[in-house]
Structure formats: structure tokens, C-alpha cells
Amino acid sequence: MLFSSRAKTQTISADEALPGRSDYAFEVPDRHAVNGNPIQPPFPEGFETAIFGLGCFWGAERLFWRKSGVWTTAVGYSGGHTPHPTYREVCSGQTGHAEAVLVVFDPARISYGDLLKTFFEEHDPTQGMRQGNDVGTQYRSAIYYTSDEQRQMAEATLGSYNQALADAHRPKVTTEIAPVGPFYYAEDYHQQYLYKVPNGYCGLKGTGVTCSVPAAS
DSSP: OTTGGGOOSSOOOTTTSOOOOSSOSSOOOSBOTTTOOBSSSOOOTTOEEEEEEESSHHHHHHHHHTSTTEEEEEEEEESOSSSSOOHHHHHTTOSOOEEEEEEEEOTTTSOHHHHHHHHHHSSOTTSSSEETTEESGGGOEEEEESSHHHHHHHHHHHHHHHHHHHHTTOOOOOOEEEEOOOOEEOOGGGTTHHHHSTTOOOOOOOOSOOOOOOOOO
């Protein structure tokens, strides 16, 4: 993606971050370009949300909108300090955010564990502040949990996957697992980007190691 050569590889503190703004500097679209469902709340009763960072959010979002049981998706910025950042600000490394995907799903049709399996298998969660040629804190691997149940499952799955990687003589997972904070939507042209630009850039590549999700306790 753009500006990756400029991005920092050390996260910044809140005191160092750009000040941001009280509202979006752009208009956030109402509907998903692929399925027509809303990408902003309120969402249907009984549905759950998950937020993942897998590097470049263009390809990451496509992974999830294609899954049966996922009602809507959106791309944005999570895990940082600057309110309502722009893409250029995030790319500067001065907001602390990761590029992230919001996934709204029906737990009666697809489980959070199924989403975690996709998360761990479809990118390389061992690379620290990068994914392939995309380098910088915005490309870090991250899970932002929305409940204690999600936290427990994410931590258990990370432990299980670490063992699978060790058995395959691969490095350990560097994925950040943290409580969900504000999710700031990205600009309209980023939403469902690979639907709008089918041959657009996607830098995701998994490790080739299978992820087994432990049973919920």
C-alpha cells in the first residue's frame, strides 16, 4: 500500500500522537458495496462484532466478507491514540493505529473460532510490525476483543498456533491481543476496495501452518 516505506516500526505513546479531530474529515458510506448491508451500527440484534488487524486491510476485508454468516464488514483504524485519523495520518506512524477490519457476524451461522482460524491462517502473524513488503506499525497483527469470551478464545488459539508453528520450526506469533477501543472508519475508497478494484493490491500470505481452535471452556 501507499507510504509503507515512511512508516515507523515502533509504536508511539498517546503524548506523541497527532491530536486528531472531533469528527471524521470525510464522509463514511452507509452501505457495504458488495452485499448492501449497513456498515455502521446499529446492527441486527443477536449479532456480534470482531475486529482484526492482518496488515493491509484491503485483502483482509475480502477474506471475511466472503464467509457465510458474516453480515457486513468495514475497514478502519484501531488500537491507536489519534481521534478520527485519516489514512495519511495513520501511514505517518504518528497515530498509533493498526489497519483493521470490523466483522459483524451471526453467531448462529459462524463462530468466533471460525473467524480466528481465518485470521491466523490467512496472514503471517509472526512478522511484528509488517506484512511482507508492507512495513510499519499500521501493518501489525492484532486482535481487539469485544468480550472476555473473545479474549479467552483468542489467547487459547494463539497458544495453540504457537505450538503448531514451533512444531513446524517457525517463529512465534507476535499478534497483539488487546481490549477493543474506538474503531474509526477508513475513507470511502478503502471500503470493499478489492470489490471495486478486483485486480488491486493484496499482500497477504499465510504461513502454511494449520490453526486449530481450542474448544470454548
